[in-house]
Amino acid sequence: MPNSEKSESLHHKHHHGHGHGTHGHGTRGHGHHVFHLHGTRHSHSHHGHSHGSTHKGRLAQHTMHTLEVARFDVAVLALYFNKAEARDKFCRAIQYFCKFINNGQPGIAYDIEKSSSLARKAFRIFKFVNDLYAFLTPPPERVSILMIILGKVKNLTQGTFLFLDQFSWAAKTGLYKDKKRAEQIGKISLYSWFVSCVANTIMECAAFWKQYNQISHLPSMRSIDKFEIRRLELAYRDKMITLIKAFMDLTVGVGLLKLKPKIITPRVMGVLGFLSSLISCYKLIPKVEEAKKKTPIYRIEAYESPQ
Known part of the structure; x- marks a missing residue:
């Protein structure tokens, strides 16, 4: 090769x-x-x-991200319980829940009910000033005379109830010694609250009827957008819940005055008062925008979850 x-x-x-x-x-x-x-x-x-x-x-x-969200939730909770009205309604829920359990019979639940009622009276000291201010405030425009009168009656009677209720608190703590007079004042305060419940129920019925008319005319309103429809539906639902709560409070007022003792028993009052308190607690929950303004965390959306 x-x-x-x-x-x-x-x-x-x-x-x-x-x-x-x-x-x-x-x-x-x-x-x-x-x-x-x-x-x-x-x-x-x-x-x-x-x-x-x-x-x-x-x-x-x-x-x-998890810590910031948890911090925001706790901030909303702190903002919620920072309101005296929220604490009052929370104690009211405990009070009427215990009333449902004890059914007017002595025991631990009965003692908790009485102590919760006394604690609520302390929360309501000088609260009548709010109703006095609302009574003296001029009514808004385009409101019927009947609604104006009912609103002023509600403010006056509710303010009277809250003012006289302070004497009941003073009598139960021992500051006010005249027990007979304290019982009379307590009776007048309960009647004042009942009249305010009647006025409030009539006003809520009128507001619900107005909202119902708006909802019933939605099919004929073609130019309205879906966001406005959603807003009206939420307003209608809110008015319905408020009206139900008004009837519950009115029934509890009848029970506290013992106008129908065989029908509205302590257990019935306990159920209605507890549900009414839960509705009040729900309505007092701060909105997200309000919470963001009053807490250091303004934009939770900035902390995106890891992909």
């Missing part, structure tokens, strides 16, 4: 072996192939380290 052909044959074998070493996972390759495999392993190790760092970063971001 000529030298040139030998040379080409050896060169071809050498080149084929070199390629086989490349595809043979470094078992028959030269040193730089082993180095290449080590380099590949080193690259994978570095990638794993980077992936671990990214995972830790996402975990930290998720933890931060």
Whole structure:
């Protein structure tokens, strides 16, 4: 064989072996192939380290997001119970729940009911000033004379109830010694609250009827958009809940005055008073926008969950 052909044959074998070493996972390759495999392993190790760092970063971001949301929820809860009215309605729920349990019979639930009632009286000290201010405030425009009169009657009688209720609290704490006079004042205060409930129920019936008329005319209003429809539906539902609460309070007033003792028993008053208190507690929940203004966390949406 000529030298040139030998040379080409050896060169071809050498080149084929070199390629086989490349595809043979470094078992028959030269040193730089082993180095290449080590380099590949080193690259994978570095990638794993980077992936671990990214995972830790996402975990930290998720933890931060969870803490901020929890902080916002606690802030809303603090804002809620910072209201004296919210604490009063919460104690009212406890009071009437215990009334439902004890059914007017002595026991632990009866004692809790009485202590809750006494605590609520302390919350309502000088609360009559709000109704006095509302009574002296001029009525809004485009309101019927009947609604104006009912509103003023409600403010006057409810303010009277809250004012006289302070004497009942003073009598139960021992500050006011004339028990007979205290009982008379307590009776007048209950009648005042009952009259305010009657006026409030009539006003809520009128407001509900007005809202119902708006809802019933929605199919004929083609130009109205879906957001306005949703707003009217929510307003209608809110008025319905408020009207139900007004009837519950009116029934409780009848029970407290013992006008129908065989029908409205302490257990019936307990159920209605408890449900009415829950509605009041629900209505006092602060809105998200209000909570954002009064808490340090303004935009929870900025903390996006890790993908």
